[in-house]
Amino acid sequence: MKKLLYITANPKHESLSVSKTVGREFVRRFLDRNREYEFEELDLYDMDIPEVNPRIFTSRASLVTDEDYHRLSEHEKYLAGHIESLCEQFIHADFYVIAAPMWNLNFPSRLKQYLDCIILNNRLIRISDNEIEGLLGDKFRYMVYIQSSGGVYPNFPDGLFNHGVDYVHDVFTFLGIKKFYKILVQGVDDDKIGRHKALEKAYDDICTVLHKISRTTRGWFLN
Ligand SMILES: Cc1cc2nc3c(=O)[nH]c(=O)nc-3n(C[C@H](O)[C@H](O)[C@H](O)COP(=O)(O)O)c2cc1C
Secondary structure, eight states: OEEEEEEEOOSSOGGGOHHHHHHHHHHHHHHHHOTTEEEEEEETTSSOOOOOOTTTEEETTEEOOHHHHHTSOHHHHHHHHHHHHHHHHHHTOSEEEEEEEOBTTBOOHHHHHHHHHHOOBTTTEEEOSSOEEEOGGGSOOEEEEEEEOSSOOOSOSTTSSOHHHHHHHHHHHHHTOSEEEEEEEOOTTOTTSHHHHHHHHHHHHHHHHHHHHHHHHTTOOOO
16 A cells, blocks of 8 residues: 655644645545555644754754663653654655645744654665765655645745745655645635635646646656
8 A cells, every 4th residue: 555644734623724625625536536545644733743852863863872862761762752653654655745824934833843853864864974865765755735825926036935835845855755746725815815716726726736646647757
């Protein structure tokens, strides 16, 4: 079985959240068409995500080992184990869907906290004297990033406002994710667009992205 990992970063209940509504609709339609996938879900606002702290991380992106590990308190050992299992869960997925709102031109901080936990040395990256390389290129992985925003952010000037989208794209492409798609649910709080129209457009965008993905999985690599 392949695995789809669905990650949400929004404290709102799904029934009130545009990004979570679109995310749910995306995974529902995707899983309906791709029966070989099993499904796991992480609600980053309904779980513990450890904070990076120097007792648990000995150096950049490296968890404590050996003597340093044995010096940890029971709680710190639990946190280290939890970080490791979040990282393992991430590595084993083939398809990622992240749904988040834009907050002050970026995504909510819980998502960054999660990424700081899972991007571990010798797991997602390898740090050597001269370089850092991403390790997720060992199989064909996809990512779909769904972002809702109150306003509308045009595609130009390039990347000036969409820091969250750009960041997720850059990090995951670097790590080795082969295909990155974004669905922008824009103008949710705009009088002229609003939630309903923004959702309608997003549902069309879901169709477009699913179509592109199915062409890729058939090996055409056209998109
Ligand atoms: C703390 C906070 C910061 C926000 N910052 C922005 C912003 O910079 N740009 C924007 O267009 N909308 C911003 N918004 C509006 C949200 O992006 C919008 O209401 C949200 O995407 C709706 O999706 P949701 O229902 O999934 O939360 C902000 C909302 C909050 C709560």
